[in-house]
Amino acid sequence: xxxxxxxxxxxxxxxxxxxxxxxxxxxxxxxxxxxxxxxxxxxxxxxxxxxxxxxxxxxxxxxxxxxxxxxxxxxxxxxxxxxxxxxxxxxxxxxxxxxxxxxxxxxxxxxxxxxxxxxxxxxxxxxxxxxxxxxxxxxxxxxxxxxxxxxxxxxxxxxxxxxxxxxxxxxxxxxxxxxxxxxxxxxxxxxxxxxxxxxxxxxxxxxxxxxxxxxxxxxxxxxxxxxxxxxxxxxxxxxxxxxxxxxxxxxxxxxxxxxxxxxxxxxxxxxxxxxxxxxxxxxxxxxxxxxxxxxxxxxxxxxxxxxxxxxxxxxxxxxxxxxxxxxxxxxxxxxxxxxxxxxxxxxxxxxxxxxx
Amino acid sequence: xxxxxxxxxxxxxxxxxxxxxxxxxxxxxxxxxxxxxxxxxxxxxxxxxxxxxxxxxxxxxxxxxxxxxxxxxxxxxxxxxxxxxxxxxxxxxxxxxxxxxxxxxxxxxxxxxxxxxxxxxxxxxxxxxxxxxxxxxxxxxxxxxxxxxxxxxxxxxxxxxxxxxxxxxxxxxxxxxxxxxxxxxxxxxxxxxxxxxxxxxxxxxxxxxxxxxxxxxxxxxxxxxxxxxxxxxxxxxxxxxxxxxxxxxxxxxxxxxxxxxxxxxxxxxxxxxxxxxxxxxxxxxxxxxxxxxxxxxxxxxxxxxxxxxxxxxxxxxxxxxxxxxxxxxxxxxxxxxxxxxxxxxxxxxxxxxxxx
Numbered sequence: 001x002x003x004x005x006x007x008x009x010x011x012x013x014x015x016x017x018x019x020x021x022x023x024x025x026x027x028x029x030x031x032x033x034x035x036x037x038x039x040x041x042x043x044x045x046x047x048x049x050x051x052x053x054x055x056x057x058x059x060x061x062x063x064x065x066x067x068x069x070x071x072x073x074x075x076x077x078x079x080x081x082x083x084x085x086x087x088x089x090x091x092x093x094x095x096x097x098x099x100x101x102x103x104x105x106x107x108x109x110x111x112x113x114x115x116x117x118x119x120x121x122x123x124x125x126x127x128x129x130x131x132x133x134x135x136x137x138x139x140x141x142x143x144x145x146x147x148x149x150x151x152x153x154x155x156x157x158x159x160x161x162x163x164x165x166x167x168x169x170x171x172x173x174x175x176x177x178x179x180x181x182x183x184x185x186x187x188x189x190x191x192x193x194x195x196x197x198x199x200x201x202x203x204x205x206x207x208x209x210x211x212x213x214x215x216x217x218x219x220x221x222x223x224x225x226x227x228x229x230x231x232x233x234x235x236x237x238x239x240x241x242x243x244x245x246x247x248x249x250x251x252x253x254x255x256x257x258x259x260x261x262x263x264x265x266x267x268x269x270x271x272x273x274x275x276x277x278x279x280x281x282x283x284x285x286x287x288x289x290x291x292x293x294x295x296x297x298x299x300x301x302x303x304x305x306x307x308x309x310x311x312x313x314x315x316x317x318x319x320x321x322x323x324x325x326x327x328x329x330x331x332x333x334x335x336x337x338x339x340x341x342x343x344x345x346x347x348x349x350x351x352x353x354x355x356x
Numbered sequence: 357x358x359x360x361x362x363x364x365x366x367x368x369x370x371x372x373x374x375x376x377x378x379x380x381x382x383x384x385x386x387x388x389x390x391x392x393x394x395x396x397x398x399x400x401x402x403x404x405x406x407x408x409x410x411x412x413x414x415x416x417x418x419x420x421x422x423x424x425x426x427x428x429x430x431x432x433x434x435x436x437x438x439x440x441x442x443x444x445x446x447x448x449x450x451x452x453x454x455x456x457x458x459x460x461x462x463x464x465x466x467x468x469x470x471x472x473x474x475x476x477x478x479x480x481x482x483x484x485x486x487x488x489x490x491x492x493x494x495x496x497x498x499x500x501x502x503x504x505x506x507x508x509x510x511x512x513x514x515x516x517x518x519x520x521x522x523x524x525x526x527x528x529x530x531x532x533x534x535x536x537x538x539x540x541x542x543x544x545x546x547x548x549x550x551x552x553x554x555x556x557x558x559x560x561x562x563x564x565x566x567x568x569x570x571x572x573x574x575x576x577x578x579x580x581x582x583x584x585x586x587x588x589x590x591x592x593x594x595x596x597x598x599x600x601x602x603x604x605x606x607x608x609x610x611x612x613x614x615x616x617x618x619x620x621x622x623x624x625x626x627x628x629x630x631x632x633x634x635x636x637x638x639x640x641x642x643x644x645x646x647x648x649x650x651x652x653x654x655x656x657x658x659x660x661x662x663x664x665x666x667x668x669x670x671x672x673x674x675x676x677x678x679x680x681x682x683x684x685x686x687x688x689x690x691x692x693x694x695x696x697x698x699x700x701x702x703x704x705x706x707x708x709x710x711x712x
Contacts, residue, residue, distance in 0.1 A: 064442075074453055085701035086424075086701045086704045087704060091425070092426055092431070099457075102457075290703075292706050292709060301707070343702075346442060347443075348442045348448075351648075352448075353648060
């Protein structure tokens with residue numbers, strides 16, 4: 001079935017190049033579109049929810065706070081310090097470097113579209129982007145504050161933020177709080193969506209994907225990748241064992257690390273339950289082509305290698321070079337533009353320079 | 357003479373408020389403009405020189421490299437890491453934090469308009485922005501490379517830069533070098549100029565400064581600040597002892613620091629000559645209102661306090677609150693817009709993730 005479809009696609013692509021629109025090609029495209037629509041959804045306008053509404057005031061404040069480093073104990077940490085504008089919302093490191101030069105245990109995932117995932121962090125131990133931000137305030141590896149009050153003192157030492165908090169949280173006696181800080185940042189992050197050629201395809205513009213990307217999409221579904229990597233973010237909607245067919249480090253070259261006393265066991269590190277050993281959140285794949293290195297420990301640098309590893313580890317298949325190239329072409333169609341409100345960094349108010 | 361002029365300015369301002377344009381006011385404005393033009397110059401279009409030419413290709417490459425962190429040993433350092441877009445080209449710290457969390461001995465000056473200064477660094481031990489950048493590559497506190505070859509290896513590990521280097525340095529057998537890296541970054545920095553209301557004033561638009569800023573300009577000249585802080589960058593054209601009338605730390609609250617085995621002695625730290633003790637480059641004052649904290653050690657957080665300290669330390673004068681407020685109003689007229697090619701951070705090519 002899949003092979004027949006592919007053959008038709010290739011033939012029709014050649015035909016199209018010569019004769020323009022051809023019924024056979026349209027049929028194949030429409031069949032692929034139908035299969036894709038059953039598994040994936042185009043991006044919404046934003047990732048707000050009834051419980052997590054966004055307003056222009058919240059987003060503007062959150063955009064400033066996202067890049068604000070003075071709320072951290074070493075004066076260098078911010079959301080934007082790990083989720084950098086020049087690296088598609090990552091830091092281009094295998095494992096991140098945080099407060100006072102400490103190396104973090106895992107790779108930084110992109111902030112783009114992350115609010116659409118069903119939980120945050122590789123182990124899913126944060127329910128949403130707001131909780132992720134809030135707990136980073138008191139993480140020794142991130143902002144480093146000993147408690148929320150310490151973070152709030154740093155925030156209140158920058159007078160220019162108070163009117164912005166008052167506008168974003170009207171009617172509150174003391175709006176400059178850690179919780180509101182996290183809500184504003186969450187609101188901003190919920191705007192950081194990156195529509196890509198694949199979204200135009202899902203909307204019905206089958207010419208938005210090239211012939212090889214379509215073959216790759218067909219294989220991505222047919223081989224089984226889409227069994228886990230599906231939904232609006234092409235992943236991020238479930239947990240799965242990393243290394244279904246064998247230990248992941250056999251293929252990734254991952255090294256043991258001290259903080260985990262050996263191998264990173266995923267959700268087990270938090271829950272300590274045996275059934276959670278090596279269980280990770282299935283990562284979203286939007287912008288995967290521009291956000292190497294790959295996996296929870298950044299152990300694989302090249303996308304074709306990461307695809308090959310996943311085929312073997314999760315599906316027990318040795319993907320051919322052609323399969324890998326096609327799937328990579330599809331994954332490249334998940335690359336969107338860097339949002340303008342992220343590429344352009346806001347100017348921040350003065351004050352709060354003394355390290356507390 | 358100065359007092360008479362001031363009285364005229366104040367009177368004419370009141371008159372203007374009531375009756376519109378008045379000859380006396382125009383005369384006072386023109387007299388102030390004439391005095392200002394003898395001391396200051398408006399910004400040029402860019403800070404290129406015949407020896408340091410710029411091209412669009414050089415600037416585009418330099419803009420990318422400015423924000424590129426993978427050339428550093430900890431993968432976190434870049435020009436943009438200390439000269440941040442959200443803090444007007446500074447890092448909003450008293451003293452900067454560099455490679456692997458090490459604290460630097462001095463405050464980060466803004467990168468804006470710095471190419472117009474006659475030398476770089478507080479001690480002037482870098483002849484231009486290109487030398488400043490180049491030597492940062494092998495500074496243990498900055499990029500941390502053991503030598504230029506190590507930096508070049510990191511740079512060459514990111515394949516996407518090669519075509520950009522080839523375009524910026526046509527005809528070179530191996531253009532991806534540390535020296536070219538610094539030339540490209542220098543070219544970019546030479547575009548980071550920030551035209552301000554004071555430039556419009558110098559160009560003849562006397563309405564570009566408000567009444568208090570004009571009074572402040574008059575005092576800035578008359579009291580003697582402009583004796584050192586003059587020229588196109590309102591400073592940055594000479595050396596001067598910091599603390600002409602008394603030890604600077606009496607008024608700034610500066611603390612002794614280990615790296616200098618006591619007090620920071622300015623140029624003496626490099627030259628070890630007694631006559632260089634406490635000699636610093638006179639800092640440029642463009643954007644001073646938005647780039648606290650102040651002085652080589654970031655010891656003073658508020659601009660009015662910094663003005664007061666300078667009056668006492670350098671001129672032996674106790675400035676009145678009114679003098680300080682007027683001078684601050686003038687200094688605020690030196691605030692320009694963040695250049696678009698700096699506020700918006702470019703997307704960088706993938707690769708080079710392995711820490712060498």
